[in-house]
Amino acid sequence: MKNVTLIATAAMGLESIVASEVRDLGYEDVTVENGKVIFQADVSAIPRCNLWLRSADRVKILVGQFEVKTFDELFEKTKALDWHAYIPEDGEFPVIGKSVKSTLYSVPDCQAIVKKAVVEKLKQKHGIASWLEESGDLYRIEIAILKDVATLTLDASGAGLHKRGYRIGQGEAPLKETLAAALIKLTNWQPDRPFVDPFCGSGTIPIEAALIGQNIAPGFNREFSSENWPWIGAKVWEKALEEAEDLANYDQPLDITGSDIDHKMVEIAKDNAIEAGLGDLVTWKQMQANDFHPKKDNGYVVGNPPYGERIGDKAQVEQMYRDLGKALADYPSWSAYILTSNENFETLFGRKATKKRKLFNGFIKTDYYQYFGRRI
The missing domain is CATH 3.30.2130.30 (VC0802-like)
Structure with a gap:
């Protein structure tokens, strides 16, 4: 065949x-x-x-x-x-x-x-x-x-492709690795630009960014149900794995930061990054959104913040959106891409998005708000 x-x-x-x-x-x-x-x-x-x-x-x-x-x-x-x-x-x-x-x-x-x-x-x-x-x-x-x-x-996959094999810990509402990768693909981020996720949770978005940045095949560390199918053959699999190894650019320097308000999540994110073989490639910090003070220009913020869907969380989450909007206003060369189900996001953030895209996070209908920075 x-x-x-x-x-x-x-x-x-x-x-x-x-x-x-x-x-x-x-x-x-x-x-x-x-x-x-x-x-x-x-x-x-x-x-x-x-x-x-x-x-x-x-x-x-x-x-x-x-x-x-x-x-x-x-x-x-x-x-x-x-x-x-x-x-x-x-x-x-x-x-x-x-x-x-x-x-x-x-x-x-x-x-x-x-x-x-x-x-x-x-x-x-x-x-x-x-x-x-x-x-x-x-x-x-x-x-x-x-x-x-x-x-x-x-x-031909077995477990879904989002199961990359690096997630050893997660928070309450983890973002699927496949959606995280898509959020990055929807930006025009390049590996030589700074990249920050201020709501990193268990680290999925920064980890996927590092895999993209070094051109590492996302399925490299896992198994697939079709690996032993005789009509495909072990040689075909070996060749594909060799290609993935050859195309990985492990020397590509990256400036990727994941931060979260919860120090427990930051520790989980660190462990997941080590499991992904990305050890020191991502910087992890415990930080609030309004502590955002980058030292470089032309960077990218990509985040999936809490949506404030639970009663009691809403006011706190909306304040977080306001803080992020104010913090980013001081850095016009930075682009921001935020996924949320909160329909008032633009008002809270303080400006209208350059573009919006409808996406589903699981069964939750969300918008991906895209703010393009001015290149310096």
Whole structure:
């Protein structure tokens, strides 16, 4: 098998960023849909995309897509697909599913039928009369039906791509690493510019900035479910890992600071940075927003401050926004990018954003307020 159709799934609002990351890896044939980026590539794209995509949720392989209105149809059309090309006779293949606005709305029934159809196909192709042991590697199948069109995929990532493997501690509402990377990608920050997150929490944004700054593949320190799939092959994975090692620019000097009002969070952030292999690359400080006094020009503030959603927090959080606005007013060459669900942010901050972008932080509807600095 030389070529595959891959789907990089994305949180709502991040599709265009994921598409540009896919193109940056050299894959041109890209289609963007709601929540996903679809592209054709050879098999080597599976390890490369898992290792390099910073803002995607996971990488899936498209096995088949067809219209379906009856369970019989679902069984026959699923069975007709080349499952044996992907799943060996000892492969473990659980089936998950979802159905939206479709005739076949019972997800457990759809899952059971897909499972049965794949079992039949594998037994027939691998020449097995009894049951399949499923004692080998994991090949998670998803059946997703939208408006009577069924899409069958294999998950090539395993744990979601946001699980980089460095988070050993976190706060109450941690920002997903994939969203943190996207927030940085939405700025035009360059690694030779100062970078500050004044609300760093467990350190996700500064850590992702350091990974971007030194061009370190975000998936370099973790495992993926497709690593041992025989039809991809160990050599293809080895080559992708070698490429990631060669492209990392460990000599790139960085000026990245993460600060937080809570000293406990600063300690957690430090530990996470060490786990990420970034040791001394990021400076960590306990600090309030109004203590912001940078010594350099043309820097970037990127932050995901508390939103003040809990009763009792609102006044304190709104004061924090005012303090940050006043502090940044003294540094017109600095650009600021702030993610919050507070609809009065611009008023509190003291000026209108240059640009605003709607994003979802989990299930919370937020705006990404972008203030462009004046270059000095």
